[in-house]
Amino acid sequence: MNVIQAVKQYIAKMIEEAGQGMKVLLMDRDTTSYISMVYAQSEILQKEVYLFERIDSANRENMKHLKCICFVRPTKENIELLCQELKMPKYSLYFIYFSNVVSKSDVKVLAEADDQEVVREVQEFYGDYIAASPHMFSFNLLGCSQGINWSPNKLNRVCAGLTAVLLSLKKCPMIRYQNSSEMAKRLAENVRQVISKDAGLFDFRRTDVPPLLLILDRRDDCVTPLLNQWTYQAMVHELLGIKNNRIDLSGVPGISRDLQEVVLSSEHDEFYANNMYMNFGEIGSNIKELMDDFQKKTQSSKKIESISDMKAFVENYPQFKKMSGTVAKHVTVVGELSRLVSAKNLLEVSECEQELACQSDHSEALRKIKSLLGNERVSEFDAFRLVALYALHYERHSNNDMAALNEAMLRRGVNEKYRRMIRQLLEYGGTKARGSDLFGQKNPISQARKFFKGLKGVENIYTQHTPLLQEILDLLIKGKLKESSYPYVGTSQLRDRPQDIIVFIVGGATYEEAFAVYNINKSVPGVRVVLGGTTIHNSSSFIEEVSIATQSSIGAIPRKHPNSDSRSHSNANRRW
Structure with missing residues (x-):
């Protein structure tokens, strides 16, 4: 089961069915993301796809020498755009692929719009996800x-x-769902x-x-998404934000123009693939090894004393260039992560978070949170998260302690919308909303959590949480998963x-x-x-x-640092 391979094979099948010759790939906003996640542009170029266009773009030129591979979601808007396209085709032939099930009535509408008979293929290829x-x-x-x-x-x-x-x-x-969730139940029944x-x-x-x-x-x-992370991929997403494998580094002090946006893809970046689940300490030493390896290779390549040396250098130059880009990218990303960890005092913040998530020493937790709320290096958002984790863990504890933390946030100058968000978080995922007892000992899952932690022995204090x-x-x-809690x-x-x-x-x-x-x-x-x-x-x-x-009136919370077989199913193939 490999979702990247499933989508890649669909795309490869589309290109293959269009045959030889120059091609354009016509997509919508969603399918553009689907394809970019699994294929580098250079890979698709090698398959004679030389142009990439959006179906909703008004400025596309007529290029009758190109075949068109159209991959879009079967939405009402896309059907209308396709009809307009087919009435005045810009390309010689059209191979249309929908990312999900398309209705017979929509297929009929498209067929009626194809007056010039430019469509050669209409199929459903089910790559409708990131x-x-x-x-x-x-x-x-x-x-x-x-x-x-x-x-x-x-x-x-x-x-x-x-x-x-x-x-x-x-x-x-077979389908099971979380019985305490009406949304999970409805989705299960609909599927x-x-x-x-x-x-x-x-x-x-x-x-x-x-x-x-x-x-x-x-x-x-609600605890897992509130915690700071220390493995490479999760840490990048937490501190910088990953959107469709892209990282916005434009806000990094002194960033060079060519590194303002970088791509982190396990499919196209060997270093990232090997290190995405490594912890932050290991990443530092692995980055140094990557740099040392690069320096050795570039130094050896400078010894050009003959025609054969020149030939070898030219043949290896793309690899040097690629390796240079990889080194620059990861050094920049890890450098920015390190800066943020220091600037925001995240080691101390994360230690407190982990204790709130995994331990039950109330007085010590209260003491540490109050201390960190008084630390000016701790950001407003991180201060809010600490109190939020406390509220989730000690929801049934004394109201006086929560009031004291609210007062501490007020003195610290934490924005009112964050302070009001504590109540909304408890409404969303507090004890009344949860089906599980995240912190107690009342169900098999809680017992399993204790068992897991017991197996770990000496733990990294920053990765205690499971x-x-x-x-x-x-x-x-x-x-052993109870059917009463997770029915079929x-x-x-x-x-x-x-x-x-x-x-x-x-x-x-x-x-x-x-x-x-x-x-x-x-x-x-x-x-x-x-x-x-x-x-x-x-x-x-x-x-x-x-x-x-929770239909909050506080407005959106501002984000932190900017930042299988591919063959179509025989009974799903649809032709004119």
């Missing part, structure tokens, strides 16, 4: 809920995206309805153990140990959870897990999610 890594996907949707219910139109979008993931991975799963309605699309070869789709709700674990998802998956794999949709139940598991978190997943899934895939033989979410959160986007869900 493939963030081989085992993680997202829909880049923020604010999916209003109260405890779905926001208008978001349920249909998420259901369509999730069924596209299943189709691209060729999985017809089951789509599978029943389009049974022909989901008619894959049966396996001995059916795949499993598990739908969870972010409200059950996300709730890790323990849920552990219980699921061992057959329908009467069928999985009796064997699950092998292929797709987990989806309504309200967004995190890179810490992706790291947990990566470790499970690596350490548990025979089990393959893919994680998805409505979006991929860092702490600021999560607080924005909470703000939207």
